[in-house]
Structure formats: C-alpha cells, structure tokens
Amino acid sequence: MDARSDPEWPVLAIDRQRRGSLVDQIVAAIAEMVNRRALPVGTKMPSVRQFAKSNGVSTFTVVESYDRLLHMGLLSSRRGSGFFVARSVADGSADACGDAAQPVQAPAPPGTVDALTADLYSGQSEALPVGSGWLPPEWYGESAILDAVRHAMKIPAGRLRGYGHPLGFPALRQHVASSLSDELFALEPEQVLLTHGATHAFDLVLRTLTRPGDVVLVEDPGYGNLLALVRHHGCIPVGIPRDAAGLDLDFLARAAAARQPKLMFVNTVLQNPLGTSLSPAQAHRLLGLAEQFDFWLVEDDIYRELAARGEASLAALDGLRRVIRVGSFSKTLSPVLRVGSICASSSLIPELVRVKMLTGLTTSEINERAVLDAVKNRAYRRQVERLVQQLDEARRRAIDRLAGAGLAPLARPRGGMFVSAGWPGPSTPERNGKRVAERALRAGILLAPGDFFSLETPSSTWFRFNAAYAAHDALLGFLHSIR
Amino acid sequence: MDARSDPEWPVLAIDRQRRGSLVDQIVAAIAEMVNRRALPVGTKMPSVRQFAKSNGVSTFTVVESYDRLLHMGLLSSRRGSGFFVARSVADGSADACGDAAQPVQAPAPPGTVDALTADLYSGQSEALPVGSGWLPPEWYGESAILDAVRHAMKIPAGRLRGYGHPLGFPALRQHVASSLSDELFALEPEQVLLTHGATHAFDLVLRTLTRPGDVVLVEDPGYGNLLALVRHHGCIPVGIPRDAAGLDLDFLARAAAARQPKLMFVNTVLQNPLGTSLSPAQAHRLLGLAEQFDFWLVEDDIYRELAARGEASLAALDGLRRVIRVGSFSKTLSPVLRVGSICASSSLIPELVRVKMLTGLTTSEINERAVLDAVKNRAYRRQVERLVQQLDEARRRAIDRLAGAGLAPLARPRGGMFVSAGWPGPSTPERNGKRVAERALRAGILLAPGDFFSLETPSSTWFRFNAAYAAHDALLGFLHSIR
Numbered sequence: 032m033d034a035r036s037d038p039e040w041p042v043l044a045i046d047r048q049r050r051g052s053l054v055d056q057i058v059a060a061i062a063e064m065v066n067r068r069a070l071p072v073g074t075k076m077p078s079v080r081q082f083a084k085s086n087g088v089s090t091f092t093v094v095e096s097y098d099r100l101l102h103m104g105l106l107s108s109r110r111g112s113g114f115f116v117a118r119s120v121a122d123g124s125a126d127a128c129g130d131a132a133q134p135v136q137a138p139a140p141p142g143t144v145d146a147l148t149a150d151l152y153s154g155q156s157e158a159l160p161v162g163s164g165w166l167p168p169e170w171y172g173e174s175a176i177l178d179a180v181r182h183a184m185k186i187p188a189g190r191l192r193g194y195g196h197p198l199g200f201p202a203l204r205q206h207v208a209s210s211l212s213d214e215l216f217a218l219e220p221e222q223v224l225l226t227h228g229a230t231h232a233f234d235l236v237l238r239t240l241t242r243p244g245d246v247v248l249v250e251d252p253g254y255g256n257l258l259a260l261v262r263h264h265g266c267i268p269v270g271i272p273r274d275a276a277g278l279d280l281d282f283l284a285r286a287a288a289a290r291q292p293k294l295m296f297v298n299t300v301l302q303n304p305l306g307t308s309l310s311p312a313q314a315h316r317l318l319g320l321a322e323q324f325d326f327w328l329v330e331d332d333i334y335r336e337l338a339a340r341g342e343a344s345l346a347a348l349d350g351l352r353r354v355i356r357v358g359s360f361s362k363t364l365s366p367v368l369r370v371g372s373i374c375a376s377s378s379l380i381p382e383l384v385r386v387k388m389l390t391g392l393t394t395s396e397i398n399e400r401a402v403l404d405a406v407k408n409r410a411y412r413r414q415v416e417r418l419v420q421q422l423d424e425a426r427r428r429a430i431d432r433l434a435g436a437g438l439a440p441l442a443r444p445r446g447g448m449f450v451s452a453g454w455p456g457p458s459t460p461e462r463n464g465k466r467v468a469e470r471a472l473r474a475g476i477l478l479a480p481g482d483f484f485s486l487e488t489p490s491s492t493w494f495r496f497n498a499a500y501a502a503h504d505a506l507l508g509f510l511h512s513i514r
Numbered sequence: 515m516d517a518r519s520d521p522e523w524p525v526l527a528i529d530r531q532r533r534g535s536l537v538d539q540i541v542a543a544i545a546e547m548v549n550r551r552a553l554p555v556g557t558k559m560p561s562v563r564q565f566a567k568s569n570g571v572s573t574f575t576v577v578e579s580y581d582r583l584l585h586m587g588l589l590s591s592r593r594g595s596g597f598f599v600a601r602s603v604a605d606g607s608a609d610a611c612g613d614a615a616q617p618v619q620a621p622a623p624p625g626t627v628d629a630l631t632a633d634l635y636s637g638q639s640e641a642l643p644v645g646s647g648w649l650p651p652e653w654y655g656e657s658a659i660l661d662a663v664r665h666a667m668k669i670p671a672g673r674l675r676g677y678g679h680p681l682g683f684p685a686l687r688q689h690v691a692s693s694l695s696d697e698l699f700a701l702e703p704e705q706v707l708l709t710h711g712a713t714h715a716f717d718l719v720l721r722t723l724t725r726p727g728d729v730v731l732v733e734d735p736g737y738g739n740l741l742a743l744v745r746h747h748g749c750i751p752v753g754i755p756r757d758a759a760g761l762d763l764d765f766l767a768r769a770a771a772a773r774q775p776k777l778m779f780v781n782t783v784l785q786n787p788l789g790t791s792l793s794p795a796q797a798h799r800l801l802g803l804a805e806q807f808d809f810w811l812v813e814d815d816i817y818r819e820l821a822a823r824g825e826a827s828l829a830a831l832d833g834l835r836r837v838i839r840v841g842s843f844s845k846t847l848s849p850v851l852r853v854g855s856i857c858a859s860s861s862l863i864p865e866l867v868r869v870k871m872l873t874g875l876t877t878s879e880i881n882e883r884a885v886l887d888a889v890k891n892r893a894y895r896r897q898v899e900r901l902v903q904q905l906d907e908a909r910r911r912a913i914d915r916l917a918g919a920g921l922a923p924l925a926r927p928r929g930g931m932f933v934s935a936g937w938p939g940p941s942t943p944e945r946n947g948k949r950v951a952e953r954a955l956r957a958g959i960l961l962a963p964g965d966f967f968s969l970e971t972p973s974s975t976w977f978r979f980n981a982a983y984a985a986h987d988a989l990l991g992f993l994h995s996i997r
Contacts, residue, residue, distance in 0.1 A: 093861075240563075326572075367880055377584055397850055
C-alpha cells in the first residue's frame with residue numbers, strides 16, 4: 032500500500048512464456064545493468080512489492096531474485112532500508128565498505144540517507160547519535176528504572192492470567208486517567224487504551240478511522256516516521272506548514288475546504304522537530320477548524336511531561352470529543368519499555384480495542400507494571416525535573432555552539448530534546464542536508480537532515496539536533512569543515 | 515476495511531440540510547427505535563465506521579451520537595465487542611445485567627457470543643476459562659519465569675540504548691536461529707525478526723505481502739482471530755477444510771487454480787483447534803501446490819515445542835524459500851511476555867522490518883531479554899517436558915470425561931492444549947454451539963463454540979476445550995444438563 036514509486040527505475044523486458052526461468056531472467060538483467068553501470072554502486076533497489084508490481088511478477092519471484100543477487104554479492108541488504116547495489120560483476124571490486132565477502136550482513140553503502148532511518152531508532156550504531164530521538168541512558172536515571180522494573184516483577188502468584196486486559200493493565204490506566212485528570216482534562220480509566228508506544232497508537236488510529244484514499248493532514252516539518260506511516264496506509268498526507276510562528280492555519284483552512292481530510296496529526300507542545308508549542312489562540316482556532324470541516328484531531332502529546340505547566344492542550348480544550356490524545360513513557364522513562372497510550376471518547380475506545388486485539392492481541396502487562404511502578408515512585412517527579420533542567424542547559428549550550436559553526440535555530444525551542452538549526456541562505460551542493468548527513472556518517476556522526484521531517488524532499492540545509500549530543504566537539508569540528 | 519456489514523441494520527432518514535443537528539437526529543431516531551422495540555435489548559449496534567458508511571455521516575458524528583446514547587443509558591459498550599442496546603426509554607428498565615446505572619462500564623448483555631472474544635484473551639473474567647488459549651499460571655512454573663525476568667533485568671548500565679535493534683534483541687535472535695538450526699532447519703540470526711507475539715507477526719506478513727482484494731487461504735476450522743484479521747485487511751479469506759484426515763488438498767488445488775491466492779496460513783503441528791498435525795506426505799504435497807500456484811506459505815508454528823520431535827515442518831522441507839515461519843513463546847513461557855518471531859528468506863526480512871518500524875517501531879528489548887534468560891535456563895527444557903506430560907494427561911482425562919457427557923472428539927489430538935469435541939448428529943436448537951456458549955457464560959463457564967474457528971458461521975455443535983480446564987466438574991455438570 033506504499034504509494035511511492037520510483038519512476039526512474041526501469042521495467043525489465045521479461046519473457047512471460049519462459050515461466051520457470053523468471054528468476055534467471057531477472058537476475059541476469061539486473062546483473063547486466065549493474066555491470067554496465069546503468070545501476071551504479073549504492074543505487075537503492077525498489078522494494079520487493081514495488082518491483083513485483085512494476086514488472087508484473089509475484090513477490091516470491093522478486094525475493095528469490097534478490098536472494099540470488101545477494102549471494103552473488105551484487106546487492107547488499109540493510110535492515111529496514113532495503114537493497115542496494117554493492118558492486119559490479121565486471122570489476123568484482125568490493126563496495127566502499129569492503130564487505131562484499133559477507134554480502135548478507137554488509138552494511139548499506141554509506142552515502143544513503145535512507146539507511147540511517149534504522150539507526151535512528153536502533154541505538155546500535157557506534158556513531159555519535161546527534162540525529163537520534165533518545166537520551167543517554169544515564170540521563171534517564173537508568174538504575175532507578177531498572178530497580179522499578181525489578182520491583183514490578185514482584186507480582187503476586189496467579190496474577191498474570193491469560194493475555195492481560197485488552198485495554199491494558201488496569202492500574203496503569205487508572206494512574207494515567209487520574210494524573211491527566213489532575214493536570215489537563217477529566218477522563219475515566221475506560222477512556223485509556225495502552226499501546227506499544229506512540230507509533231503503534233498512531234497506527235491503530237489510522238486503521239480505525241481511515242481507509243486508503245482518505246486525506247490526512249500532517250505538520251510539515253513533523254515526525255518523519257508518521258509521514259511514512261500515513262503513506263503506508265494508502266492515505267494521502269497533506270502537509271500544513273509549521274514554523275517559528277506556529278501552524279499556518281489559513282493554509283489549513285483552505286486545504287481542509289478543498290480536500291475534506293478525515294483527520295489531522297498535531298504535535299501541540301515541544302513539537303518534533305522544532306521544539307515549539309502552539310499558542311492557546313492557535314489551539315483554539317485549530318479546534319474550530321476541525322469542528323467546521325468535521326475532521327478528527329490526533330494530538331501527539333508525547334513531550335507533554337517535558338513541557339512547562341499551562342502549555343496548550345487540544346484535549347483539554349475539547350474534552351476528548353474530537354481530539355484523540357496520544358501519550359508515551361518513552362521520553363521520560365525509557366524507549367525500550369514500549370508503552371504508550373491513547374485517550375479518547377468512550378465511544379471510540381471499543382473500536383480501537385477491536386483493531387488492537389485483531390492485529391496483535393494485548394500489550395505486555397509486564398512492561399505496563401514496570402512503568403506503573405516507576406512513575407508512582409516519588410523519585411520519578413524529581414527525575415523528570417532533573418531531566419528538564421538538564422535539557423534546558425543542553426539546548427542553551429547547543430544553540431550557542433551551533434551558532435559558532437554558523438547554524439541558526441529555525442525556531443527558539445520552548446523545551447524538550449531537540450534544536451533544529453541550519454545554515455542561512457540558499458542550499459548549495461556543499462550544504463545539502465542529505466549529502467552532509469552522508470559525509471557525517473562517514474565521520475562517525477549520525478545526523479538527521481531536514482528532509483526526514485518533510486513530505487517533500489527539498490534540498491534542506493538544516494538538521495534536527497538532539498540537544499544531549501549537539502555540543503560535542505566532534506560534531507562542531509565536522510560542521511566547521513562544511514563550508 | 516472490515517468487509518462485513520450487517521444488512522439487517524436500517525439506514526436512518528437523516529435530513530442533510532440540518533447539518534448542525536445530525537447528532538440530535540441520530541440520537542432521536544435510535545432512541546425511537548429502541549423505544550418501540552425495533553431494536554430489542556441486547557441488539558448489537560453497527561461499528562462506528564459501518565454506521566458512518568451506511569448513513570453517509572462522519573465517524574465523528576457517530577461517536578458523538580453513541581456517546582450521547584451511552585450517557586442516556588440506552589446503549590452499553592463493552593471493550594472489544596462494540597455497542598449494545600441496554601434498555602428502552604419507555605420502561606426505563608435496566609437490561610438483564612441490571613447495570614444501567616453505570617452504562618459505560620456495564621458488561622455486554624450475556625447472550626452475545628461476540629462479547630466473549632475479549633474475555634477469551636483477557637483472563638480478566640472470573641468464569642472458568644474452558645474456551646481460553648492459556649494455561650493456569652502454575653503450569654508455566656510462574657515463579658521460575660518471574661525469577662528469569664528479574665535476572666534478565668540485571669542488564670549492564672548503558673546497554674539499553676535507543677529503541678533497541680529493529681530486528682529485535684540480537685542475542686535472542688541468535689538463540690532462536692541456533693535452536694531451530696539444531697532441530698529443524700538451518701538459518702542465520704539475520705533471518706529472525708522478533709515481534710509482539712504471533713498475531714503481530716501474522717499482521718506484519720499480511721501488511722507486507724498482500725493488499726486489499728487479494729485472496730488468502732486459511733484453514734477451516736482454524737485460528738479464529740486470524741480469520742478476522744484477514745478480513746480486516748480487506749483480503750478475501752478462502753477456507754480450506756481441515757479435519758481428522760488433515761487438509762483437503764484436492765479442494766485446495768481447485769481453489770488455488772480458480773482464485774490465485776497470494777498466501778496461505780497453515781498451522782502444521784498441533785493445529786488450533788483440532789490438535790492434529792499434517793503428515794509428511796501432506797506437507798510435501800502442500801509445498802508442491804504452493805510452488806505450482808506461486809503463493810507464500812505462512813507456517814503458524816507456535817505449538818512446535820509442545821509437539822513430539824519429527825513432526826512435519828514446512829519450513830524444514832522448504833528451507834525458508836517459500837515458507838515464512840512464525841513462532842511464539844506464549845505457549846511455553848507466558849502469553850504476557852508478548853514475544854514472537856518471524857523466520858524468513860533473507861530478502862524478505864528487510865521488507866518486514868520496514869513495515870514493523872513504520873507501524874510501531876521496535877519490540878521491547880526488556881521482554882526479549884527476559885525470554886532469553888528464561889529459555890537459556892537449564893530448567894526450561896524440563897519445564898516444557900513437564901508441561902507436555904501434564905497436557906497429555908489432561909487431554910486423556912478430558913476426552914474420557916467429555917465422552918461421558920456424550921461429546922466425541924472431532925479428531926484425536928497428537929498433543930497440545932486443545933481437544934475439540936461435540937455432540938454427534940445434526941444441530942438442534944438446544945445443542946446450537948453459540949446458544950450453549952451463551953448459557954454456559956450465565957453459568958460462569960467460558961466456552962469456545964466451533965463458530966469461532968470457522969469462516970462461515972454454521973450451527974456448530976462442537977467446542978474447543980482447553981484440556982487444562984475440560985475435566986472440571988462444573989463443566990461436566992453443565993454439559994450433562996444440555997439435552
């Protein structure tokens with residue numbers, strides 16, 4: 032259902048009569064193209080389904096062909112990012128990584144930003160994770176969390192029956208409901224559905240409320256994985272510009288009138304990647320537009336706990352009628368716990384649960400107990416406060432040092448983990464975001480170029496910096512070298 | 515994308531001009547229908563999306579209307595099973611559960627088998643879980659598992675970086691690959707993708723390899739949630755009969771020739787719900803048919819560890835070319851861990867990882883570490899052996915006692931947790947599976963009628979019994995009362 036296609040990738044001339052040798056034909060054709068450099072080293076191959084569709088063969092045939100090419104060393108694969116041309120047949124030379132001897136495990140050729148996506152989430156790379164979405168473990172007070180997890184395991188015998196509650200562990204839902212009721216808006220524990228993190232929550236909302244072909248509004252720039260997820264569903268994402276001044280709501284009104292969107296995703300506070308929050312007036316007008324044009328608002332609220340009290344909350348303004356609020360514990364506890372939440376209207380919850388159960392059964396009560404134990408601990412509040420202070424300090428330092436390297440923030444962040452900053456002026460080949468990220472990776476630095484956060488792939492000259500890593504000398508040295 | 519609809523549910527007469535009062539109109543119309551008993555107490559309402567589609571209104575309008583009706587006490591909701599008419603306006607009487615005072619939390623009216631699905635997975639019901647898919651916690655050696663979990667938490671500082679590896683915790687993938695290589699077929703750790711349990715694995719495979727409208731073969735009877743999942747994807751499930759003699763492969767050959775399926779799900783050993791295994795000859799012929807008609811085989815192998823050595827394995831026959839093998843730790847460790855696996859061709863893994871990351875990022879390394887610690891423990895082998903013996907004994911006893919109540923097994927199980935058995939002869943109103951299950955629920959017994967495991971909903975007169983609970987006096991007494 033991935034709507035993207037690569038128009039530059041040619042359809043092969045396949046003789047449909049010789050059915051048994053389809054794989055042979057494909058392998059020979061690709062090998063030939065690699066050999067005459069029609070497919071240069073580093074070229075990304077189409078996905079299995081794209082290739083199958085554009086050539087009218089089965090996915091199985093494509094998988095067989097790619098497998099053969101992997102074993103021949105002509106392609107290399109990289110988890111989460113696909114297949115790449117590794118070397119040509121003729122010269123038999125290894126690719127730039129020199130890993131042709133182990134083609135299956137060979138890393139993707141450096142120089143492909145696509146290949147970074149997996150690393151951005153994995154924490155496996157040894158590169159300095161400047162573009163990542165997580166903090167150093169010690170910032171999370173790791174040992175305290177692990178203690179909490181251990182404590183959480185002191186579960187009375189017989190309590191872990193079956194698969195757990197379809198909505199998620201009741202005591203954690205109770206806690207979420209009462210904390211939110213204290214701080215933002217009133218809700219019942221039955222209005223809280225626990226998920227495997229926020230991305231799973233977005234996926235459930237899309238699966239419950241949209242169908243392929245529906246228009247979905249997103250912020251641009253916004254959370255990169257979400258843009259791809261909307262496309263993966265076969266929905267049509269329409270980007271609403273967001274900048275230092277907030278959302279372009281006039282643009283939104285015109286887009287909503289013209290395109291009749293089913294829902295919109297909004298990261299109200301400490302937005303990823305800008306770090307800014309919507310003003311109360313903007314939040315109010317946005318809700319009015321959602322009413323007027325009858326679409327759902329999905330509020331990505333995962334940075335709420337890092338924000339100052341009193342920042343705008345769509346869910347609070349609306350009382351969970353038209354707003355579906357997504358939360359997470361990944362930003363204040365640890366992303367490895369994989370616990371998120373959806374808060375929604377009582378009448379929407381049964382639909383969401385049905386889809387959750389159909390598509391993956393329950394979420395893990397063990398993780399949910401661990402989260403509850405951690406957040407109920409008195410040390411948790413202090414830990415979050417410490418985290419906020421640490422981030423404030425880190426952002427300040429990052430902005431200063433980035434300025435020293437000639438990069439200015441796109442907006443002044445109101446808190447959180449990100450500073451998005453770039454070179455002023457038009458894009459030059461040297462300052463093209465993707466190319467800089469590719470060079471950075473070769474220098475052992477993982478950067479997240481602006482392209483990751485945008486529906487279009489413009490020649491961005493900015494990056495989202497993780498404040499925790501952005502004042503590192505190696506980064507600054509690298510940025511100074513880009514002129 | 516749920517293809518089912520309820521043709522009996524009428525389209526309301528809505529005045530499209532009075533836009534602001536759509537919710538009022540819907541609420542009034544439904545209240546009126548409830549009142550004149552056109553919608554009797556206990557009637558299941560259409561899903562929000564079905565209602566929106568058939569009445570040409572937005573999902574938001576439906577949710578608002580249902581919410582209003584919930585608060586009026588005219589509807590009740592139940593997680594995972596939808597909305598039900600709770601009482602009429604006129605008499606103001608509570609429904610059969612007497613819970614109208616708390617409509618949002620009211621249990622679904624008993625007498626609706628749909629409402630059981632959530633309970634089947636939740637372990638929350640106090641009912642004797644005869645129809646469930648889990649074992650008593652003490653059978654799992656619960657304290658040993660929790661010890662393992664605690665041990666698993668002794669993770670060196672700094673190790674839980676980022677979101678974890680996109681494929682899943684490397685050491686557990688290594689363990690899965692080496693155990694399978696020892697016992698069934700050779701594979702590399704890079705061919706193992708960890709998931710949140712087997713259902714998540716099925717979902718990922720469907721999302722990666724099919725699109726709406728594709729034909730997918732399933733076993734009938736087979737795993738009930740999977741049948742619903744295939745439909746939810748907008749795929750067209752075609753049931754291949756399976757009985758004591760195995761799969762009807764002649765039927766399959768005709769269906770494959772006529773319908774060109776994209777893939778087939780097969781539970782090779784200790785099939786749910788029959789408990790039987792495919793013979794080596796059937797497995798071989800099935801693989802031949804998959805080759806001939808060019809479809810993928812997704813082997814549901816979650817009961818493998820409970821089966822005797824040497825049972826047929828499609829993955830072993832095929833070497834993971836055309837077969838995608840799904841495993842789980844839910845049946846030998848605990849379902850609350852939510853850890854499953856996909857083993858597949860090297861060239862399919864990058865596609866599967868891409869969809870996994872897009873739709874929910876990584877799986878929890880904490881759970882995966884816990885599983886690894888548990889399965890590497892020397893006690894694990896002994897625990898599984900004990901479990902197998904306990905199940906053997908329980909199945910024997912269950913079959914004997916069910917025979918005493920007049921129920922004969924549909925097939926002689928070769929192992930595992932299930933015995934499917936029913937009354938011989940044609941269906942009578944008294945022995946209708948769904949009705950019996952409804953009566954059983956009122957008697958505090960959760961039964962899984964044959965209808966749950968079938969694409970059609972015939973008037974089944976059989977049930978899938980969880981052997982661990984099937985010799986219980988309360989169950990036998992109840993079955994004796996059905997005449």
